[in-house]
Amino acid sequence: MDTPRYEFSKSEIQRNYKYISKRLPLCKLFYAMKANGNEKVLKVIKETGAGIECASKYEFDCTRRVGANVTNLIFGLPVKTVETILYTYENGCRYYVFDCLNELHKLKKYAPDAKRILRIKISDLVVSSINYGMPLQEIADNLEEIKESIHGISFHISYNNNIRSIQDVGKRIDELMEQLECKGKNYIINIGGGYKPDTDDEFYDVYHNILTNIQEKYGCVFYAEPGNIIVETAGFFYAKVISVKKTENSTIVYMDGGIPNGIGYETFLGDIENCSRSSNSQNELKVYEFRDCTNLNETLIRVQSKYDIEIGDIIKFDHLGAYSIVFQNHFHMWEQCRVDIVE
Numbered sequence: 001m002d003t004p005r006y007e008f009s010k011s012e013i014q015r016n017y018k019y020i021s022k023r024l025p026l027c028k029l030f031y032a033m034k035a036n037g038n039e040k041v042l043k044v045i046k047e048t049g050a051g052i053e054c055a056s057k058y059e060f061d062c063t064r065r066v067g068a069n070v071t072n073l074i075f076g077l078p079v080k081t082v083e084t085i086l087y088t089y090e091n092g093c094r095y096y097v098f099d100c101l102n103e104l105h106k107l108k109k110y111a112p113d114a115k116r117i118l119r120i121k122i123s124d125l126v127v128s129s130i131n132y133g134m135p136l137q138e139i140a141d142n143l144e145e146i147k148e149s150i151h152g153i154s155f156h157i158s159y160n161n162n163i164r165s166i167q168d169v170g171k172r173i174d175e176l177m178e179q180l181e182c183k184g185k186n187y188i189i190n191i192g193g194g195y196k197p198d199t200d201d202e203f204y205d206v207y208h209n210i211l212t213n214i215q216e217k218y219g220c221v222f223y224a225e226p227g228n229i230i231v232e233t234a235g236f237f238y239a240k241v242i243s244v245k246k247t248e249n250s251t252i253v254y255m256d257g258g259i260p261n262g263i264g265y266e267t268f269l270g271d272i273e274n275c276s277r278s279s280n281s282q283n284e285l286k287v288y289e290f291r292d293c294t295n296l297n298e299t300l301i302r303v304q305s306k307y308d309i310e311i312g313d314i315i316k317f318d319h320l321g322a323y324s325i326v327f328q329n330h331f332h333m334w335e336q337c338r339v340d341i342v343e
Contacts, residue, residue: 001238001275001314002338003238003239003240003256003257003314003337004237004238004239004240004255004256004257004258004261004337004338005237005238005257005337005338005339005340006038006235006236006237006238006261006320006324006325006337006338006339006340007235007236007237007238007339007340007341007342008036008038008040008041008044008231008234008235008236008321008339008340008341008342009234009235009236009341009342009343010044010234010341010342010343011343012233012234012321013041013044013045013048013230013231013234013321014044014047014048016197016229016230016231016233016234017029017045017048017050017230018048019229020195020224020226020229020230023195023201023204024191024204024207024208024222024224024226025208026208026211026212026215026222027191027211027222027223027224028051028221028222028223028224029050029051029223029224029225029226030050030051030052030053030072030073030074030076030223030224030225031045031050031051031052031053031225031226031227031230032053032076032193032225032226032227032228033045033052033053033054033059033062033063033227034055034059034227034326035227035228035230035231035232035321035322035323035326036227036231036235036321036322036323036324036325036326037059037062037326038325038326038339039062039065039066040339040340040341041231041321041341042062042063042066042068043066043067043341044341045230046066046067046068050230051072051073051074052068052072052073052074053073053074053075053076053225053227054073054074054075054076055075055076055077056077056084057083057084057087057088060073060075060087060088060091060093064091070091070092070093070094071092071094073092073093073095074093074095074096074097074190074223074225075088075093075095075096075097076097076154076190076225077097078097078098078099078100078103078119078132078133079099079100079103080096080103080106082106082110085106085107085110085111086110089110089111089114093111093114094111094113094114094115095114095115095117096111096114096115096116096117097117097118097119097154097190098116098117098118098119099118099119099120099121099132099133099134100134100138101138101142101145104116104118104145104146104149104150108149115151115152115188116149116150116151117150117151117152117153117154117188117190118134118139118146118150118152118153118154119132119133119134119153119154119155119156120133120134120136120139120153120154120155120172120176121133121134121135121136122155122156122157122169122172125165125168125169125172126157126158126162126165126168126169128158128159129156129157129158130156130158132156133155136172136176139176139179140179143179143180146180147180147181150180151187151188152187152188152189152190152220153173153176153177153180153187153188153189153190154188154189154190154191154192154223155169155173155190155191155192156192156193156194156225157169157191157192157194158194159194159196160192160193160194160195160196160199161194161195161196161198161199161203162203163202163203163206166203166206166207166210167206167210170210170211170214173189173214174213174214174217177189177214177217177218177220182218182220183217183218183219184218184219185219186219186220186221187218187220187221188220188221188222188223189211189214189220189221189222189223190222190223190224190225191211191222191223191224192224192225193224193225193226193227193228193229194228195226195228195229196228196229197228197229197232197233227322228322228323231321231322232319232320232321232322233318233319233321234321235318235319235320235321235322235324235325236316236317236318236320236321237257237261237263237316237317237320237324238257238275238314238315238316238317239255239256239257239258239290239314239315239317240255240256240257240312240313240314240315241253241254241255241309241310241311241312241313241314241315242254242255242256242293242311243311244309244310244311249287250286250287250288250289250302251286251287251288251289251309252288252289252291252299253288253289253290253291253309253315254291254292254293254296255290255291255292255315256292256293257292257337258290258291258292258293258294258295258300259292259294259295259298259300259329259331260292260294260328260329260330260331260332260334261324261325261328261334261336261337262323262324262325262326262327262328262329263292263300263301263317263320263324264298264300264301265323265324265327266322266323266324268300268301268302268303268317268319268320269319270317270318270319270320271303271305271317271318271319272288272301272303272305272307272315272316272317272318273307273315273316273318274305274307274308274309274313274314274315274316275313275314275315275316276310276312276313276314277307277308277310277313279305279306279307280306280307280308283306283307283308284306285304285305285306286304286305286306286307287302287303287304288302288303288304288305288309289301289302290302290303290315294331294332294334301317325339
């Protein structure tokens, strides 16, 4: 087997897309490609019928290369260069987000026929959320210009699985829609992403009721930007063991893939499989620290396993479909690793 290598499951991506579609039935879904922008993965995403949310010229070009319909794209980054606006607008993009007046004025000048979506600040309500967004006071100070200029509002709740958070944000959206006099204007409300695979049904039931009440009151339409939840469980990484070093508390395993392949940038929440030998249920759990030869002292993944591991073994890591391959780099001028789509 060629290593290092990523493998992405087409059926798992499709299954995850159907799952989140069912949980957010009022929303048109746009896959947040920052989670995994590999073009082979994007082709699978496109086939599901999802739109795509991009945030750079390069990401925009990736969607074009895989044949995504430009009318099914949104540009979600609130801050953009004039050159980026001009390029994407001239090539068909008609949906942009902004979070300050300067960005609004750029969009009105350089993308005059596009949908302009105001991202609002919610980090005062949900402290774990990214600190993008226009504060309420700034909205109030410029209310008339904003009312005349926008086609909707957006927000993003990081780690979106807390009922209290969506209730608090839902109340803010309701108050803001009233302030903006949005009733009957077919406004877009983009509720962002941050959805997790282990979130229970109660969260989605409460969210659905909140969105239903807002929709009935204002006649708006909803967009959502799931990313992680669609690809995380669909991704696997394979690496070959090139050295093993036993210490008092753990076994350090050096592998032929790692930092240059995007491994170690996010906390590993999955499991491992030794493709070269069977697990012995009679074995005691062993602590393994996986490292690569570009940084011999940094543990990238730490797990407990009953597998024995020896030089030459092929190790499979699961749950590496999101925020892994997007961090691939040319550290030490390593080549980009192979990527396969499997059924």
